[in-house]
Amino acid sequence: MSTSRSNRVKAVMSTVTLSGAAMGWLTACGDGGNDNEAREVYCVDEQDQVVDDDQCEEAERHGGFVGGLPFFFLLGGFGGNRYSVGQTIPRQYTGAATRVNPSDSTARRAAGLAAAGKVASGTRISGGIGKGSVGGSGGS
Numbered sequence: 001m002s003t004s005r006s007n008r009v010k011a012v013m014s015t016v017t018l019s020g021a022a023m024g025w026l027t028a029c030g031d032g033g034n035d036n037e038a039r040e041v042y043c044v045d046e047q048d049q050v051v052d053d054d055q056c057e058e059a060e061r062h063g064g065f066v067g068g069l070p071f072f073f074l075l076g077g078f079g080g081n082r083y084s085v086g087q088t089i090p091r092q093y094t095g096a097a098t099r100v101n102p103s104d105s106t107a108r109r110a111a112g113l114a115a116a117g118k119v120a121s122g123t124r125i126s127g128g129i130g131k132g133s134v135g136g137s138g139g140s
Contacts, residue, residue, distance in 0.1 A: 039125040041113065042083060043102075044074045049088045050121060057118045060102040073100040073119060075111055082122055 043056035059071040076097030105115040
């Protein structure tokens with residue numbers, strides 16, 4: 001093999017190796033390392049029971065509380081399961097999920113939610129590394 005051809009082969013192999021390493025890094029930076037599982041948001045109480053979206057909308061106006069009880073947006077991958085009002089999200093999913101106070105506009109934006117207004121439970125959140133956007137949420 002000539003020196004020129006040998007150098008080209010090494011360059012191609014190095015590029016493939018670096019590309020593979022970069023892809024591994026990007027995958028690790030994704031949502032819990034599982035980019036195939038979409039992140040979703042639910043309005044929940046402190047026991048991770050899904051409540052009506054109006055509770056989080058009301059909590060937004062009252063510092064995260066309604067009637068003295070805290071409510072949160074719970075964001076995460078929920079194993080492809082959909083939850084309805086009254087169902088409790090299993091701990092296997094809530095441990096890695098993110099809780100966001102509905103009245104904290106900065107935390108909402110950082111999580112990929114609208115800074116204010118109603119967010120529909122079950123809404124999928126997508127976006128790049130560390131940033132996301134919400135589709136299908138309604139404003140108030």
